[in-house]
Amino acid sequence: MSDFHGMEDVLQDFLVEAGELLASVDNKLVELERSPRDRGLLNEIFRGFHTIKGGGGFLNATELVTLCHLTENLFDRLRNGELTVTSASMDVILAATGTVREMFGALEMGLQPHPAPPHVLAQLRSAIAGDLPAATSAPAGVTMMPPTSGVAAAAATAGPSGVSPDWEALYQAVTGTPAAAAAAPAHEAPPPARDSVPASGAASSPPGEHANLPPARRTTDSLHNFGGGGRREGERSHDTAIRVDISRLDQVLNLSGEIGLTKNRLTSLRTQILGGDHDNETLHALDVAVSQLDLLVSDLQNAVMKTRMQPVGRLFQKYPRIARDLARSLGKDVELVLAGEETEVDKTMIEDLADPIIHLVRNAVDHGVETQQERAASGKPAKSQVLLEARQEGDHIVITIADDGRGMDAERLRAKALQKGLISDEEANALDERQSFNLIFMAGFTTKDEVSDVSGRGVGMDVVRTNIQKLNGTIEVRSVPGKGSTFLISLPLTLAIAPVLIVRLGEQPFAVPLSLVREILPIKASEIQEIGGRATMVVRGEVLPVVLLNLLLGWPQERVPAFGVVMQMAEISFILAVDSFAGRDDAVIKSLEDFRPRGVAGVTTPGGERFGVPRSMMLEQFAMAA
Numbered sequence: 001m002s003d004f005h006g007m008e009d010v011l012q013d014f015l016v017e018a019g020e021l022l023a024s025v026d027n028k029l030v031e032l033e034r035s036p037r038d039r040g041l042l043n044e045i046f047r048g049f050h051t052i053k054g055g056g057g058f059l060n061a062t063e064l065v066t067l068c069h070l071t072e073n074l075f076d077r078l079r080n081g082e083l084t085v086t087s088a089s090m091d092v093i094l095a096a097t098g099t100v101r102e103m104f105g106a107l108e109m110g111l112q113p114h115p116a117p118p119h120v121l122a123q124l125r126s127a128i129a130g131d132l133p134a135a136t137s138a139p140a141g142v143t144m145m146p147p148t149s150g151v152a153a154a155a156a157t158a159g160p161s162g163v164s165p166d167w168e169a170l171y172q173a174v175t176g177t178p179a180a181a182a183a184a185p186a187h188e189a190p191p192p193a194r195d196s197v198p199a200s201g202a203a204s205s206p207p208g209e210h211a212n213l214p215p216a217r218r219t220t221d222s223l224h225n226f227g228g229g230g231r232r233e234g235e236r237s238h239d240t241a242i243r244v245d246i247s248r249l250d251q252v253l254n255l256s257g258e259i260g261l262t263k264n265r266l267t268s269l270r271t272q273i274l275g276g277d278h279d280n281e282t283l284h285a286l287d288v289a290v291s292q293l294d295l296l297v298s299d300l301q302n303a304v305m306k307t308r309m310q311p312v313g314r315l316f317q318k319y320p321r322i323a324r325d326l327a328r329s330l331g332k333d334v335e336l337v338l339a340g341e342e343t344e345v346d347k348t349m350i351e352d353l354a355d356p357i358i359h360l361v362r363n364a365v366d367h368g369v370e371t372q373q374e375r376a377a378s379g380k381p382a383k384s385q386v387l388l389e390a391r392q393e394g395d396h397i398v399i400t401i402a403d404d405g406r407g408m409d410a411e412r413l414r415a416k417a418l419q420k421g422l423i424s425d426e427e428a429n430a431l432d433e434r435q436s437f438n439l440i441f442m443a444g445f446t447t448k449d450e451v452s453d454v455s456g457r458g459v460g461m462d463v464v465r466t467n468i469q470k471l472n473g474t475i476e477v478r479s480v481p482g483k484g485s486t487f488l489i490s491l492p493l494t495l496a497i498a499p500v501l502i503v504r505l506g507e508q509p510f511a512v513p514l515s516l517v518r519e520i521l522p523i524k525a526s527e528i529q530e531i532g533g534r535a536t537m538v539v540r541g542e543v544l545p546v547v548l549l550n551l552l553l554g555w556p557q558e559r560v561p562a563f564g565v566v567m568q569m570a571e572i573s574f575i576l577a578v579d580s581f582a583g584r585d586d587a588v589i590k591s592l593e594d595f596r597p598r599g600v601a602g603v604t605t606p607g608g609e610r611f612g613v614p615r616s617m618m619l620e621q622f623a624m625a626a
Contacts (some may be wrong), residue, residue, distance in 0.1 A: 002110035017246045021048050026321035036085035050422040064103045067116045070124040071096045088132050092123045175374045244307045255300040262293045290440040312390045313341025315350045319361050326365045346494040357443035360401040368405035368485050402486040408479040410436035437477035441465040472513050502582040505549050518566040
């Protein structure tokens with residue numbers, strides 16, 4: 001059973017609100033590092049920790065309350081001018097926010113969080129007292145971050161070179177119980193820490209409010225599945241909540257009412273027609289009602305789609321902290337500039353974009369940006385900038401990640417790919433500049449000679465392209481040596497409805513994403529040439545492979561394909577050979593959970609009978625590229 005039995009809804013609301021608040025605090029901390037005397041920032045960060053502490057207290061999350069209370073005390077002294085922000089105190093604060101985020105992870109699993117690492121609490125108390133030793137400040141290029149586990153915390157307190165470890169800290173890390181407490185009688189509780197907050201008092205809750213709550217359980221407790229339809233303990237729930245402007249819901253409600261009135265009108269007209277009333281006036285009224293219904297349904301569809309749209313700024317909030325920590329660990333001075341945060345993107349797309357953008361931001365800081373010494377030698381400002389921008393262009397969202405760093409050299413990229421055996425000499429000679437830049441997306445490709453904690457394994461950019469393609473998007477690379485690199489991600493506005501081109505294989509229609517279609521052309525047997533054992537065609541001087549749709553799906557060939565669809569996915573271009581076409585449509589794709597033919601992403605019901613059969617199959621773009 002969850003530690004928060006009966007309070008699951010309250011817990012979920014807290015995690016959504018507190019998660020956004022902590023992301024905002026992280027961004028303000030990065031700003032505070034640049035403007036340490038900004039009283040407004042100090043007040044906002046203070047209020048952020050105070051709000052999180054209050055919610056944690058209501059949930060009886062004692063360890064979270066204790067940590068937030070200490071951090072709040074520190075900011076109270078900072079905003080009152082009793083202390084000043086230093087690099088040492090900033091490291092301690094950032095370590096505390098990292099620990100708060102880890103505690104949120106425990107709460108997501110329905111567990112009371114483990115106590116904060118002892119060294120984090122000790123440093124917070126030292127910072128509050130104003131006697132934070134200079135040694136706690138991270139050296140240049142190193143960021144103090146909280147250990148990822150209790151064992152790591154114990155190791156951090158060990159003696160020099162690991163000799164004479166702190167056995168009491170190790171015992172606490174393994175068992176979750178302080179050694180002194182374990183040695184005390186079972187009925188005797190250890191005295192509370194000087195700055196801790198009593199569990200019953202929490203942050204702002206009256207005594208006795210949590211009397212009916214179950215006793216707190218740590219993340220180290222065993223996990224069991226108690227059934228009853230609940231999720232397995234320890235499994236993080238997927239965030240299905242969404243914030244919707246009330247005006248958008250009002251629009252949906254109004255359109256629903258209009259559709260209801262039109263439905264009543266159609267019912268009345270149906271009764272008249274069935275009763276033998278076929279005069280022109282009745283038929284005209286039917287035509288008007290159907291046209292009105294079509295317009296209302298289209299408006300309702302658009303209104304419902306807008307309820308799924310969320311500002312991309314909620315996604316962007318986490319990246320300034322990530323860029324700051326990585327830059328400092330690499331000894332670089334980098335500022336992440338955010339733009340277009342009000343641009344709206346489909347909620348499900350925002351979640352799937354998180355990992356690709358993290359990879360690209362880290363790539364810009366690690367690979368793209370030079371060290372301060374290199375920038376000074378080339379006449380650039382010591383501080384480099386990485387731009388993260390979102391904007392809407394037509395029916396697409398474009399996300400830009402750009403840096404003012406060293407840029408990429410196409411010749412060097414080709415040489416690296418050859419050295420690693422990813423391409424042949426013949427392929428390297430055939431690559432133009434754009435295709436050479438796209439080599440960075442190949443699995444196993446890296447420009448680093450040594451593997452580090454950040455890069456060198458050649459997997460990050462491959463993951464980026466794969467995840468972008470899953471969203472029916474494309475990614476383009478532009479770079480100028482010595483000036484910097486730009487990555488452009490183009491995505492559809494929503495994944496709920498996809499513009500598609502309907503093609504036929506025999507009588508079976510298939511839908512292909514219209515965003516991937518470059519052109520349509522007839523296929524003549526005389527124009528097919530075999531190169532390297534593969535059928536190809538020359539289209540405007542470009543040799544493209546011909547892929548038969550029936551072979552792609554594993555179906556027998558019943559006739560010679562008459563048409564070809566030129567498909568473009570990133571740097572991959574080919575001709576998809578089909579029998580015929582049935583037009584363009586806006587498709588709502590339904591997944592096939594129990595049965596999924598090879599190369600098919602789902603099914604859709606076309607509008608009208610013009611396609612000849614009730615359902616079309618949506619081709620999966622990865623299968624088409626295979």
